[in-house]
Amino acid sequence: MSAFLSCARPGRWLLAVAAVGALAGCGGGPASNISLIPGNQIEAQSRRDGLFTQPVKWEHTKPGCHGQCPSIKLDSLAFPSVQRLTQLVDHALATMTGVNPQRIPPYSTIAGYEEYFWKTAAPRDSTQLLAKARYRSKYLTVIELDTYQYFTGAAHGVSATQFLNWDNNRQTVLSLDQVLLPGQRQAYVAALRAAHKRWLAGNPDARRDPASYDRLWPFQPSDNFAFTDDGLVVKYDSYQIAPYSAGQPELRIPYAELAGILKPEYLPTASH
Known part of the structure; x- marks a missing residue:
C-alpha cells in the first residue's frame, strides 16, 4: 500500500x-x-x-x-x-x-x-x-x-x-x-448550518417546497473548508445537500460569525 x-x-x-x-x-x-x-x-x-x-x-x-x-x-x-x-x-x-x-x-x-x-x-x-x-x-x-x-x-x-x-x-x-479553538467544533457546525439556511433562502427550488427539499436534501456538516478574504467557504459535492442540477454548492461563513470559534490567528485584524 x-x-x-x-x-x-x-x-x-x-x-x-x-x-x-x-x-x-x-x-x-x-x-x-x-x-x-x-x-x-x-x-x-x-x-x-x-x-x-x-x-x-x-x-x-x-x-x-x-x-x-x-x-x-x-x-x-x-x-x-x-x-x-x-x-x-x-x-x-x-x-x-x-x-x-x-x-x-x-x-x-x-x-x-x-x-x-x-x-x-x-x-x-x-x-x-x-x-x-x-x-x-x-x-x-x-x-x-x-x-x-x-x-x-x-x-x-x-x-x-x-x-x-x-x-x-x-x-x-x-x-x-487545527484551525478551530478547542471544543468549538459544534459551534462551527452551528455557524455552517446558519450559512446553509441563508443559501436555502436564495435557492428557488428550496423556497417552492421547503419541507420536501429539507427531507430530500438535509443539511450535512463538512470539513471541506477554504480560507478566503472575507470568510470560510465550505463546498459540497453533487448530491450531498442538493440535486445534481444544483452543481457543487458553496456555503460562506463570514469571519465575523467565527469569532470565538476560529483560533485568533485565522481571523483578520485591521492592523495586518
Missing part, C-alpha cells in the same frame, strides 16, 4: 486528505499569534504575496486509438519553490478519481492514473483533473481540487471537490481541527 494512503478514510475524495499526513507532516497551530488573514485587503493584494505558481496543462487521448477514444484533460498547478506541495496536488487529484469508496486506487500519481485509465477505459470515458489557487497570501495558499469523470453510457458525469489549506511557513496542510 502506498505510504500516502496508509491513513485513508472511506470516500474517494477523502483519500486525498489522508495523504496529507504522510506527505506534508502534521502539527499544531502556528508558532506565533499574528493574524494569518490580512485585514482590509482585497483579493488582488492578498494574492500578490502568495506562493509562485506555474500552470500545468495538457489533454491526452488513448495512444493508438482512432475514432471515439477515452481522454484525460489536466489543468493544474505546480509550485516551483515547494516541491512537496506540487507532489501533494498531483497525488490528491489522482486519488480523487477512485469511484469505489471501499477500494484504494492502484495508483498514487496522475501518471499512474493515466496508465491505469488507458487499460480500463471504455471508448467514451473521459476525466478532467483541475487545480486552481482559490486564495493566496503571505501565510496561506488555498488550492481547490476538482475532478470530473464521465463513464460511457452514464446519464451524466461524476464530480468531486476538495480544498487544501496550505500553511506557507510550516509547509503543511491545515485540518479543520
Whole structure:
C-alpha cells in the first residue's frame, strides 16, 4: 500500500486528505499569534504575496486509438519553490478519481492514473483533473481540487471537490481541527448550518417546497473548508445537500460569525 494512503478514510475524495499526513507532516497551530488573514485587503493584494505558481496543462487521448477514444484533460498547478506541495496536488487529484469508496486506487500519481485509465477505459470515458489557487497570501495558499469523470453510457458525469489549506511557513496542510479553538467544533457546525439556511433562502427550488427539499436534501456538516478574504467557504459535492442540477454548492461563513470559534490567528485584524 502506498505510504500516502496508509491513513485513508472511506470516500474517494477523502483519500486525498489522508495523504496529507504522510506527505506534508502534521502539527499544531502556528508558532506565533499574528493574524494569518490580512485585514482590509482585497483579493488582488492578498494574492500578490502568495506562493509562485506555474500552470500545468495538457489533454491526452488513448495512444493508438482512432475514432471515439477515452481522454484525460489536466489543468493544474505546480509550485516551483515547494516541491512537496506540487507532489501533494498531483497525488490528491489522482486519488480523487477512485469511484469505489471501499477500494484504494492502484495508483498514487496522475501518471499512474493515466496508465491505469488507458487499460480500463471504455471508448467514451473521459476525466478532467483541475487545480486552481482559490486564495493566496503571505501565510496561506488555498488550492481547490476538482475532478470530473464521465463513464460511457452514464446519464451524466461524476464530480468531486476538495480544498487544501496550505500553511506557507510550516509547509503543511491545515485540518479543520487545527484551525478551530478547542471544543468549538459544534459551534462551527452551528455557524455552517446558519450559512446553509441563508443559501436555502436564495435557492428557488428550496423556497417552492421547503419541507420536501429539507427531507430530500438535509443539511450535512463538512470539513471541506477554504480560507478566503472575507470568510470560510465550505463546498459540497453533487448530491450531498442538493440535486445534481444544483452543481457543487458553496456555503460562506463570514469571519465575523467565527469569532470565538476560529483560533485568533485565522481571523483578520485591521492592523495586518
